[in-house]
Amino acid sequence: MDFEMPASIEALAEEARAVGEIVARERPLREDSWVIGFDRGFSLEMGRRGWLGMTWPVSEGGHGRTPLERFVVTEALITAGAPIAASWVGDRQIGPTLLAFGSVDQRRRYIPDMVAGRTSWCLGLSEPDSGSDLASLRTRAVRRGDSYVVEGRKIWTSFGALADHCYLVARTNAEAPPHAGLSELVVDMQSPGVVARPIVDATRAAHFCEVEFDGVHVPAENLVGTVDGSWRQVTRQLEHERGGIDRLVSNRALFLDVLEHVDTSDALVRQEVAALEGAFRVGRLLVLRETLGQAPRHFSAATKVFCTELEQRVAGFCARVLGPGSLVWGPVARAACYAPAYSIMGGTSSILRNVVAERLLGLPRA
Numbered sequence: 001m002d003f004e005m006p007a008s009i010e011a012l013a014e015e016a017r018a019v020g021e022i023v024a025r026e027r028p029l030r031e032d033s034w035v036i037g038f039d040r041g042f043s044l045e046m047g048r049r050g051w052l053g054m055t056w057p058v059s060e061g062g063h064g065r066t067p068l069e070r071f072v073v074t075e076a077l078i079t080a081g082a083p084i085a086a087s088w089v090g091d092r093q094i095g096p097t098l099l100a101f102g103s104v105d106q107r108r109r110y111i112p113d114m115v116a117g118r119t120s121w122c123l124g125l126s127e128p129d130s131g132s133d134l135a136s137l138r139t140r141a142v143r144r145g146d147s148y149v150v151e152g153r154k155i156w157t158s159f160g161a162l163a164d165h166c167y168l169v170a171r172t173n174a175e176a177p178p179h180a181g182l183s184e185l186v187v188d189m190q191s192p193g194v195v196a197r198p199i200v201d202a203t204r205a206a207h208f209c210e211v212e213f214d215g216v217h218v219p220a221e222n223l224v225g226t227v228d229g230s231w232r233q234v235t236r237q238l239e240h241e242r243g244g245i246d247r248l249v250s251n252r253a254l255f256l257d258v259l260e261h262v263d264t265s266d267a268l269v270r271q272e273v274a275a276l277e278g279a280f281r282v283g284r285l286l287v288l289r290e291t292l293g294q295a296p297r298h299f300s301a302a303t304k305v306f307c308t309e310l311e312q313r314v315a316g317f318c319a320r321v322l323g324p325g326s327l328v329w330g331p332v333a334r335a336a337c338y339a340p341a342y343s344i345m346g347g348t349s350s351i352l353r354n355v356v357a358e359r360l361l362g363l364p365r366a
């Protein structure tokens with residue numbers, strides 16, 4: 001098997017690495033830049049370089065490039081620490097969802113702005129009492145004339161206070177079984193009745209929010225796909241969220257930095273470095289398999305578990321090998337505090353193991 005990338009792909013990766021390194025120098029941190037690096041200026045730069053909507057059809061306003069090209073660009077940018085968060089949700093999953101389920105009018109309205117890096121999106125799924133069990137969500141959207149009126153509360157909404165649009169999943173049918181009464185709406189975050197309150201996390205970042213929807217009127221034309229048909233759509237969307245390179249390289253730069261300072265004459269340290277590096281390469285192949293469409297359906301659950309648990313091992317390793325020095329607040333202490341989030345966001349490892357057990361292996365439900 002040949003694991004070398006073609007020269008043209010290597011050249012593209014090199015360009016993205018160089019751009020990423022330059023922009024990252026201006027920033028306090030390189031880690032988790034797809035979550036905490038919110039910079040609209042850099043989104044516009046990505047748009048100018050053709051690095052948003054890379055694989056979307058040219059007829060829809062995208063660039064018609066290959067998944068491998070998108071893979072190397074995003075890997076290089078995130079590894080370098082480039083602030084791609086402002087465009088990430090749109091590029092990773094909302095664009096593909098609109099291309100799959102949106103109307104012609106919706107695609108014309110939203111896709112060009114995403115590709116240019118002009119808009120930012122947030123994802124309104126989780127609620128105070130509905131996270132893993134998404135089907136139990138209670139935010140309601142009731143049809144009144146030409147609008148839906150939305151009432152409810154979302155939580156952990158990344159970029160809720162900064163985004164232009166929220167991709168909201170709400171209950172449109174209270175009579176149907178929980179999975180069968182949900183629909184998807186695009187909500188303008190400037191609409192009257194939308195209030196986003198940032199939540200400060202353990203690392204003092206405040207990228208996610210509690211978002212209240214108090215009688216928010218949303219034009220009925222903003223409903224995406226089928227009324228009450230969200231379950232099938234959102235399951236597809238989560239596949240985009242789980243199998244990507246963002247779940248592997250969030251703290252890759254930190255690992256490489258820390259390696260410069262560790263005592264590799266210690267055999268135990270050497271063994272751990274080898275184990276982490278070996279697992280990184282396996283994880284990268286798993287992501288490549290997802291990228292190239294070669295993974296079985298639902299395997300993104302396994303890929304995310306493997307990759308995010310590795311990111312956690314990396315954070316633990318960095319803190320351990322630097323010893324007490326890592327307790328001083330800085331990138332390593334921050335990484336150790338942040339690491340638990342990797343296996344929670346985008347579906348917890350427990351839930352994803354259930355997916356692997358039931359849908360991939362066909363094991364009986366507990």
Ligand SMILES: Cc1cc2nc3c(=O)[nH]c(=O)nc-3n(C[C@H](O)[C@H](O)[C@H](O)COP(=O)(O)OP(=O)(O)OC[C@H]3O[C@@H](n4cnc5c(N)ncnc54)[C@H](O)[C@@H]3O)c2cc1C
Pocket residue numbers: 122123124125126127128129130131132133155156157158159208341344345346347348349350351354
């Ligand atoms: C950094 C970060 C960013 C996020 N961004 C967003 C966002 O932008 N938009 C959004 O909508 N959400 C976002 N989330 C929320 C995230 O999707 C939820 O936290 C996650 O789905 C878990 O839901 P929960 O927190 O309600 O935990 P719960 O569902 O209450 O789970 C609590 C614990 O119980 C376990 N558990 C629950 N049910 C089962 C089961 N059936 N079998 C085995 N174990 C189970 C879980 O694994 C977990 O350990 C974000 C979270 C984080 C940490």
